[in-house]
Amino acid sequence: MSAVDRTHVTYRYERWRALSSGIIESAGTTFLLTIAVRAYQSGALWKSAVAAGSSLGLLLTPAVVSIVTRRKWAPARSASLLFFLGAAAFACAAALPWLPVFALASMLAMAAAASAIPLFTHIYQENYPEKQRGRLFSRTMMIRIAAAAAFSEIAGRALSDRLNYFPALLLIFAAALAFGGCCLARIPSEPIHDDGGAHPFRAMRFVRDDPIFRRTLICWMLMGFANLMMLPLRVEYLANPKYNLHLTVGMIAFLTGVVPNLARLVLSPVWGHLFDRMNFFTLRVTLNCGFAIGIVTFFVSNSFAGMVAGAIIFGISNAGGDVAWSLWVTKFAPPSRVADYMSVHTFFTGVRGVLAPAVAFYAVQKFSLGVMAGFSAALIVAASLLLLPEIKFGRRARRGVALVEEVSE
Numbered sequence: 001m002s003a004v005d006r007t008h009v010t011y012r013y014e015r016w017r018a019l020s021s022g023i024i025e026s027a028g029t030t031f032l033l034t035i036a037v038r039a040y041q042s043g044a045l046w047k048s049a050v051a052a053g054s055s056l057g058l059l060l061t062p063a064v065v066s067i068v069t070r071r072k073w074a075p076a077r078s079a080s081l082l083f084f085l086g087a088a089a090f091a092c093a094a095a096l097p098w099l100p101v102f103a104l105a106s107m108l109a110m111a112a113a114a115s116a117i118p119l120f121t122h123i124y125q126e127n128y129p130e131k132q133r134g135r136l137f138s139r140t141m142m143i144r145i146a147a148a149a150a151f152s153e154i155a156g157r158a159l160s161d162r163l164n165y166f167p168a169l170l171l172i173f174a175a176a177l178a179f180g181g182c183c184l185a186r187i188p189s190e191p192i193h194d195d196g197g198a199h200p201f202r203a204m205r206f207v208r209d210d211p212i213f214r215r216t217l218i219c220w221m222l223m224g225f226a227n228l229m230m231l232p233l234r235v236e237y238l239a240n241p242k243y244n245l246h247l248t249v250g251m252i253a254f255l256t257g258v259v260p261n262l263a264r265l266v267l268s269p270v271w272g273h274l275f276d277r278m279n280f281f282t283l284r285v286t287l288n289c290g291f292a293i294g295i296v297t298f299f300v301s302n303s304f305a306g307m308v309a310g311a312i313i314f315g316i317s318n319a320g321g322d323v324a325w326s327l328w329v330t331k332f333a334p335p336s337r338v339a340d341y342m343s344v345h346t347f348f349t350g351v352r353g354v355l356a357p358a359v360a361f362y363a364v365q366k367f368s369l370g371v372m373a374g375f376s377a378a379l380i381v382a383a384s385l386l387l388l389p390e391i392k393f394g395r396r397a398r399r400g401v402a403l404v405e406e407v408s409e
């Protein structure tokens with residue numbers, strides 16, 4: 001198959017897969033936690049498990065890449081098998097409506113999908129020409145965001161006052177992952193080059209050797225932990241009867257899926273333009289301020305208008321987070337080490353993504369949401385202050401190209 005044909009086939013199936021990815025994104029941001037809170041009245045442990053699914057997948061990415069590389073499996077076919085595993089897990093959750101099965105199956109399904117992210121990196125680098133990579137990636141991302149917003153609205157309305165039909169929604173999630181797996185199975189890809197079976201965590205040495213990389217990761221850990229701590233608490237706040245909001249599933253989906261994704265859809269091209277032209281660290285501090293303001297506005301306003309405003313601000317910041325998370329290492333890593341730097345960044349995202357929901361759901365039992373929001377905003381401000389001395393290094397950055405999807409911080 002010629003290079004042009006590989007690009008054409010990959011782009012065609014990636015556009016179809018973006019539709020199913022939007023549906024799965026709505027599962028992680030809105031519906032799985034809503035089911036856990038409303039349908040199962042689950043405690044902190046199971047809610048934490050549901051919220052941490054995708055992050056667990058990120059935590060497993062070094063092992064996934066190492067196994068696929070050593071066994072010389074095609075990355076696209078390997079990713080499709082992970083998606084089929086996730087589909088089977090959602091089907092089990094639909095067939096066996098019992099809280100432990102639901103929580104563990106949901107966690108497995110989301111983890112399986114997220115653990116394939118580095119394999120997409122290889123597919124994009126192999127099949128998309130460098131000069132077209134960012135444009136092709138951004139187009140599929142726009143389809144994904146639009147699909148997430150549309151499905152959140154449709155499914156939210158369908159489940160309002162009919163949450164007992166949630167197993168049907170889980171079957172839709174299973175079908176979406178299975179469809180995504182079928183698309184991936186048709187994408188051409190070659191095995192990842194094996195450099196001798198090095199340890200999957202070999203790239204951690206760059207944290208020690210590169211001071212800019214190390215300091216940026218520390219700041220990102222503070223900001224990301226705060227953001228990922230409050231993300232599942234949005235659904236907790238809106239869905240849990242103890243907060244006396246009495247919102248339908250449709251309104252919960254509107255505030256956590258529709259509004260943020262519409263803002264994200266509109267602003268994504270703007271942030272992509274700014275990313276290529278602004279000092280990266282200045283951009284990161286700007287995004288941090290947006291996340292902090294969005295968190296405080298959403299949780300402290302005590303009004304529907306305030307929650308909508310907080311959701312919009314979060315969506316605007318999230319649009320920039322999509323770009324920043326996916327591209328920042330391409331600006332600073334040596335060209336031959338971009339994948340290694342990205343694997344470290346992805347791993348630490350998984351670490352904070354697994355820990356943050358557990359801390360959040362247990363802490364909210366002792367502290368008010370207002371206190372939690374203030375603490376998170378303070379962490380984000382601290383991360384921003386630590387980044388200020390790094391602004392002078394942002395001038396050395398190169399132009400970035402899209403490497404991954406699925407994550408925003």
